[in-house]
Amino acid sequence: MVKINQISLPDFPLLLAPMEDVSDPPFRVVCKANGADLVYTEFISSEGLIRDAIKCRKKLDIFDEERPTGIQIFGGDEERMAMAAKIVDVTQPELLDINFGCPVKGIVAKGAGSGVLKDIQLMTRLTEACVKSTSLPVTVKTRLGWDDATKNIEEVAERLQDIGVKALTIHGRTRCQMYKGEADWSLIAKVKNNPRIHIPIFGNGDIDSPQKALEYKERYGVDGIMIGRAAIGYPWIFREVHHYINTGEMLPAPTVAERVEVCKQHLQKSLQWKGPHGGIYSMRRHYLNYLKGLPGIKEFRTRLVTLNDPEEINGVLDEVLRAYEGYEMERTPIHLVNYHENCPL
Structure with missing residues (x-):
């Protein structure tokens, strides 16, 4: 401890x-x-x-x-x-x-x-x-x-x-x-x-x-x-x-269902904390990361970052779940984003 x-x-x-x-x-x-x-x-x-x-x-x-x-x-x-x-x-x-x-x-x-x-x-x-x-x-x-x-x-x-x-x-x-x-x-x-x-x-x-x-x-x-x-x-x-x-063992990569569920939880908390407008806007930066690695996900992602109604967003996430049912996620290396790469010393 x-x-x-x-x-x-x-x-x-x-x-x-x-x-x-x-x-x-x-x-x-x-x-x-x-x-x-x-x-x-x-x-x-x-x-x-x-x-x-x-x-x-x-x-x-x-x-x-x-x-x-x-x-x-x-x-x-x-x-x-x-x-x-x-x-x-x-x-x-x-x-x-x-x-x-x-x-x-x-x-x-x-x-x-x-x-x-x-x-x-x-x-x-x-x-x-x-x-x-x-x-x-x-x-x-x-x-x-x-x-x-x-x-x-x-x-x-x-x-x-x-x-x-x-x-x-x-x-x-x-x-x-x-x-x-x-x-x-x-x-x-x-x-x-x-x-x-x-x-x-x-x-x-x-x-x-x-x-x-x-x-x-x-x-x-x-x-x-x-x-x-x-x-x-x-x-x-x-x-x-x-x-x-x-x-000493690796867990399997999170499934599509897990990714969608956590994304929904994140959205719900974001709406609760920031309200409808702020909550929806702040979530837009996260969809790409949650759904990264899914082939052909661009169409869904485009809709997620343009919709302004929570029910419609959750509806798109449900569509993702159905579209990729049975798809096995592959583990890919995590890319560390450089936040300040353009920040001068």
Whole structure:
């Protein structure tokens, strides 16, 4: 069993990464139902929370069936981060997470996200301000460092633990790498094997199959793994990883019926959370991934992304189920989307 303060997680837990415009409550519920042990919200601006920005406040919503849930915030000002932590405290998630890893230029330019990696003293102050302002356990997600010359994650881990952080998730790249190249988990292993470190250390980066998850578990000895891009359109990755680690066997690929059923569940939750217009619109990005690999699916997909009536959309999904009855899905490699490939440094 892995514990984050008083939160008990199973041995070698799998975490759903916070992903902007992806990790909303409907998606988190779907991932939780398919094996995710701990899920995180999209990152939330401390400035937006304080200004009562509608979009930011909406991100605080949590469905009961997705718990345990961590709310993640970001910012570069101690006072505002402390105030945001107090706001999050009132909503009572299971934990508060701080984002020191987002590489997006607009966030970094504000001295937030991975922009804080340039100043360990500031990172420490921001974190300590949050720890002192909430009754929730505070965790951090970060990267190895700003660039190859400043991979300071070992020092960062010790400092964060010393001021009260209860768990640390490390993405195995620097900020300057964005999502390019291969994630380096060797430094994550060094943090985990540091005799001074006693909090859970979770690894993140490039996990796209059950085989790789088991390989990295055994090679690097982390307490658990955070999965992000591999879960988009494929929430079954969590149950597949758990099964493979426990048995050494691969589960069959999800059937067409399973894909349609999960897609319907996702749509229902999206409608419940965002209403008819917002719920239908936000689902359009997901149909391609849920139905990927079905031959001749383009016609159905085109209808799904143009219809505006929930009953008609569910009707098309029923048509998909009938059209592909008996079709055996083949397992194909998961493609990790590079969100920020066009984002300048």
